[in-house]
Amino acid sequence: MKTFGIEFVPMKLYWRTTYYSIQAEKVGYDNIWITDHFNNRNVYVSLSVIANYTDSIKLGPGVTNPYLVHPVMTAQSVASLNEIAPGRVLCGIGAGDRTTLEMVGKEMERPLRTVRESVEIIRRQLAREKGEYAGRKFSTTAGARFNFKVEDEIPIYVGAQGPRMLQLAGEIGDGVLINASHPKDIEEAVKQVRKGAEKAGRNIDYIEVAAYTSFSVAEDEKSARKPVVPVVAYIVAGSPKVILERHDIPAEKAEKIRTDLAGRNWGEAFGAVDQEMIDSFAICGTPDQCVEKIENLFKKGITQFVTGTPVGPTVRGSINLFGEEVLPHFKETN
Amino acid sequence: MDYREMVKSIPLTIRRPISEKLIDVLLEAKEGKKVPSSICKHILYYWNRDKLHSELGLMNLLKAVELADPKEANIVLAEFNLCYVKLTSSPDN
Numbered sequence: 001m002k003t004f005g006i007e008f009v010p011m012k013l014y015w016r017t018t019y020y021s022i023q024a025e026k027v028g029y030d031n032i033w034i035t036d037h038f039n040n041r042n043v044y045v046s047l048s049v050i051a052n053y054t055d056s057i058k059l060g061p062g063v064t065n066p067y068l069v070h071p072v073m074t075a076q077s078v079a080s081l082n083e084i085a086p087g088r089v090l091c092g093i094g095a096g097d098r099t100t101l102e103m104v105g106k107e108m109e110r111p112l113r114t115v116r117e118s119v120e121i122i123r124r125q126l127a128r129e130k131g132e133y134a135g136r137k138f139s140t141t142a143g144a145r146f147n148f149k150v151e152d153e154i155p156i157y158v159g160a161q162g163p164r165m166l167q168l169a170g171e172i173g174d175g176v177l178i179n180a181s182h183p184k185d186i187e188e189a190v191k192q193v194r195k196g197a198e199k200a201g202r203n204i205d206y207i208e209v210a211a212y213t214s215f216s217v218a219e220d221e222k223s224a225r226k227p228v229v230p231v232v233a234y235i236v237a238g239s240p241k242v243i244l245e246r247h248d249i250p251a252e253k254a255e256k257i258r259t260d261l262a263g264r265n266w267g268e269a270f271g272a273v274d275q276e277m278i279d280s281f282a283i284c285g286t287p288d289q290c291v292e293k294i295e296n297l298f299k300k301g302i303t304q305f306v307t308g309t310p311v312g313p314t315v316r317g318s319i320n321l322f323g324e325e326v327l328p329h330f331k332e333t334n
Numbered sequence: 335m336d337y338r339e340m341v342k343s344i345p346l347t348i349r350r351p352i353s354e355k356l357i358d359v360l361l362e363a364k365e366g367k368k369v370p371s372s373i374c375k376h377i378l379y380y381w382n383r384d385k386l387h388s389e390l391g392l393m394n395l396l397k398a399v400e401l402a403d404p405k406e407a408n409i410v411l412a413e414f415n416l417c418y419v420k421l422t423s424s425p426d427n
Binding site: 013014015016018019022023026053054055314315316 | 357358362369371375379381
C-alpha cells in the first residue's frame with residue numbers, strides 16, 4: 001500500500017500550521033510529520049493542537065533527536081499525545097542536524113549507539129517494562145517507569161541518511177524516514193535498510209520505508225523550483241560525504257554552505273545552490289512531473305512518500321494541487 | 335461592527351467562494367499575529383467541519399481578516415460586488 005505523509009516546519013503561527021494540517025487530512029494524506037528544531041515552535045505543542053483539530057490523520061515528530069531531548073521525555077511526549085489522538089501517533093527519531101546541534105554546543109557523539117539506545121528506551125517506556133536499563137549512553141532505573149498505561153502501538157521511525165544509520169533503521173525501526181529525494185539515493189538507502197533488516201532476521205516488507213523529501217509542486221516548473229532552494233541548502237550542508245560524492249558535489253562547497261547557514265548568511269548560502277543540487281535533493285515540478293518522480297521512488301522500494309518543506313510556492317495552493325492532481329494517481333481520495 | 339449583519343447580507347450562493355478567498359488572505363497576511371488566538375481556534379473549528387462558509391464561520395473569518403489585512407479583504411469583497419460590506423482599517427494597519 002502506498003501512503004503519503006506531509007512535513008511541516010512550525011515556523012508559522014500555530015493556527016496556520018494547523019490549518020494546513022486539517023487541509024492535508026481533507027485531501028487524503030495519511031500522516032503528518034512535524035519537525036523538531038529549537039528555533040521553531042515546540043513540536044509537541046504543535047502536534048497537540050493539530051491532534052485536537054483533526055480526526056484520523058496520523059501524526060508525530062519528524063524527527064526528534066536524543067541529544068537535546070532525553071528518550072524518556074520523547075516516550076512521555078508521544079504517549080501523552082496518544083491520549084489526545086488514540087492510535088494515531090507516530091514517533092520519528094534520528095541523530096539530528098549537525099548544523100543546529102552545534103549552535104547550542106552539542107556534538108553528535110556516537111549517533112548509532114545513541115539512536116539505538118533511544119529507540120530501546122522509548123519502547124521500554126511505552127511498554128512500561130520493569131527493571132533497569134543500562135546502556136552505554138543512557139541508563140534508567142526501575143523508578144523511571146510510566147505511571148500510566150499506553151493503550152496503543154506507537155510505531156517508531158528512524159530518521160536516516162548515511163548507510164550505517166539506514167542499516168540500524170532496518171534492524172530496529174518500525175519504519176525508516178530516509179532523508180533523500182533522488183532515485184539513486186533511495187535505491188541505495190533501501191539496500192542498506194534491507195541489509196540491516198536481514199542482519200536482525202527481519203523482513204523489510206514489515207518496515208515502512210518513507211522517502212522524506214524536499215518537495216514543491218506548482219502549475220509551472222519554474223514556480224515549483226524556486227521555493228526549494230533554502231531547504232536544499234540545509235540538505236547539502238548536512239549531507240554525509242558519501243552522498244555528496246554520489247552527486248558530484250565538492251565537499252568544500254557543502255562546507256561553505258554549512259558555515260554560511262551557521263552564521264545566518266542566508267544570501268551566500270542560498271546563492272550557492274545550483275540546479276544540479278535541486279535535482280539531487282528535491283522533488284519538484286508540475287503535477288505530472290511530480291507524479292513521474294514519485295512513481296519512480298515507489299519503484300525503488302519506498303512504501304511512503306513524504307512531501308517535505310516547502311510543499312510549494314503557497315502551501316494551501318500546493319496542498320490542493322497535490323490532492324487534486326497527484327494523489328489520485330496513487331490512491332483513491334475523497 | 336456587526337459582523338452577523340455583514341454576513342447575512344452576503345448571498346448564500348457566494349459564501350463558499352468568498353470564504354476560500356478570505357482564508358487565502360488570512361493565511362498570507364503579514365499581520366496574522368494580530369488575530370487573537372480565540373478567533374483562530376474558532377476558524378480551525380469551523381474549517382475542520384467544512385463550515386467556514388457558514389454564518390458563524392464567515393463571521394470569524396471577517397473578524398480575523400479585518401485585523402490581519404483589511405485592505406486585501408476589502409478587495410476580495412469588492413470582487414464579489416460586496417462594496418457595501420466594508421472592513422475598517424485600524425490606525426495600526
